[in-house]
Amino acid sequence: MIFEQVATGGCQSYLVGCETSRVAALIDPELTQIDRYLGLAARDGLRIRYAIDTHTHADHFSASRELAQRLEIPVVAHQLSPAPYVDLRLEDGELLQVGSLKIQALHTPGHTRDSMCLVCEDRVFTGDTLLIGGTGRSDLPTGDPDALFDSLFGKVLKLPPEMLVFPAHDYKGRSSSTIGAEIEANPRLQKRERSAFVDMMEHLNLSAPTHLTEALRTNMNGGKTVTQLLAEATAVVPFVSMTELARRVEGGDNGFIVLDVRERDAFAAGHIPGAKHLPRGQLELRVDQELPNPTARILTCCEFGRISVLAAATLRTMGFRHASALDGGMKAWREAGLPLTTEA
Numbered sequence: 001m002i003f004e005q006v007a008t009g010g011c012q013s014y015l016v017g018c019e020t021s022r023v024a025a026l027i028d029p030e031l032t033q034i035d036r037y038l039g040l041a042a043r044d045g046l047r048i049r050y051a052i053d054t055h056t057h058a059d060h061f062s063a064s065r066e067l068a069q070r071l072e073i074p075v076v077a078h079q080l081s082p083a084p085y086v087d088l089r090l091e092d093g094e095l096l097q098v099g100s101l102k103i104q105a106l107h108t109p110g111h112t113r114d115s116m117c118l119v120c121e122d123r124v125f126t127g128d129t130l131l132i133g134g135t136g137r138s139d140l141p142t143g144d145p146d147a148l149f150d151s152l153f154g155k156v157l158k159l160p161p162e163m164l165v166f167p168a169h170d171y172k173g174r175s176s177s178t179i180g181a182e183i184e185a186n187p188r189l190q191k192r193e194r195s196a197f198v199d200m201m202e203h204l205n206l207s208a209p210t211h212l213t214e215a216l217r218t219n220m221n222g223g224k225t226v227t228q229l230l231a232e233a234t235a236v237v238p239f240v241s242m243t244e245l246a247r248r249v250e251g252g253d254n255g256f257i258v259l260d261v262r263e264r265d266a267f268a269a270g271h272i273p274g275a276k277h278l279p280r281g282q283l284e285l286r287v288d289q290e291l292p293n294p295t296a297r298i299l300t301c302c303e304f305g306r307i308s309v310l311a312a313a314t315l316r317t318m319g320f321r322h323a324s325a326l327d328g329g330m331k332a333w334r335e336a337g338l339p340l341t342t343e344a
C-alpha cells in the first residue's frame, strides 16, 4: 500500500494507493490542499480514482467536488449524504476496489447521520466517529449520541485490536493509534454503559465550530467558500500597489478612474482624491451610466481590499477589460497617511 497522510490545521486526509496498479483513493481531502494532493500523487506515480468523504464535514471545506471535476472522478460518500454532487453512494459493508486494495465502508452514524468508517487492510479511517483519545461530537446537525454509542461499541471497537486508527482530525499532532489502544485509554470510551455515554456526550458544552454555516452550504450543497470566491477573482484581476497609486495621485493625473465601492457614509468620511463613488451593491445596475467608457482604466478600492477584488472581477466580466484593484484597502491607505479628501 502506498500511503500518504496530509495534516492541515487539525484536519487529516489520506492518499491510499495500490503499489501494482498505481491507482489511488483520496480520503477526506481538504480544499486548501488540492495542489499538495496532486503533487503527492504525481510524486508517487499514482492516479487518483476516487475522492471519498467519510461524512458531511461541518468544520472545514471538502475538496472532493473540486477534485472530482478536475480529475473526472466520482465523489464517494455514504448513501445518506445530503450532498447532491455525490456520484457513488456506499451502503454499509460495500467496498471499493482500488487496484488490489479493497476499501470497505462501515456505516457508523452518530457524529453525523452519513458518517462512515473505511477499512483498508491493516487500518481503518474513522472519520470523526473515533478520534485519538476522543470521539467526534454528536451535537451538530444530524448528530445522535445514541447512534454514536452503537457505532462505536457495536462496530468500530469490534475491529481487531491491532488495527491502525487514522481519524479525520487530530489537534495534537498525532498521526495514528490502534483500536486496542483506544479501547484501553480513550477517556470517552470508558463510559461503556449507553446512558452514561449519552449523558457525557450531551453535556460536553462545546462551542459551535467557526464557519459552520459556510462549511455546511459548501459541503452539503456544493457551494463555494468565501476564500474560493476571492481566490477566483484574484486570479483574473491585476493589482496596483498603494505606493504606485499614491505617487500618481500626488502627481495630479493618476491615469485611472479610481472607483470607490464602499457605502456612501464611508466614502463621505474620506476617500482618495478624485475617486468616483459607486457602491458594490449597485455596481451592475449603474455601471453603464457611471462608467460610459468601457476602455477606461478603472481601479477599484474598498475598505479592506477584498470587495474591491470582487468588484474588479465583475467589471472585467462585464467587458471593462482594463479594470484592476488596489492592493490594499482604505483602512491601510489611511493608516499609511496617504492623501485623503472629503470633497465629493
Ligand SMILES: [Fe+2]
Binding pocket: 055, 056, 057, 058, 059, 111, 128, 136
Ligand atoms: Fe466532522
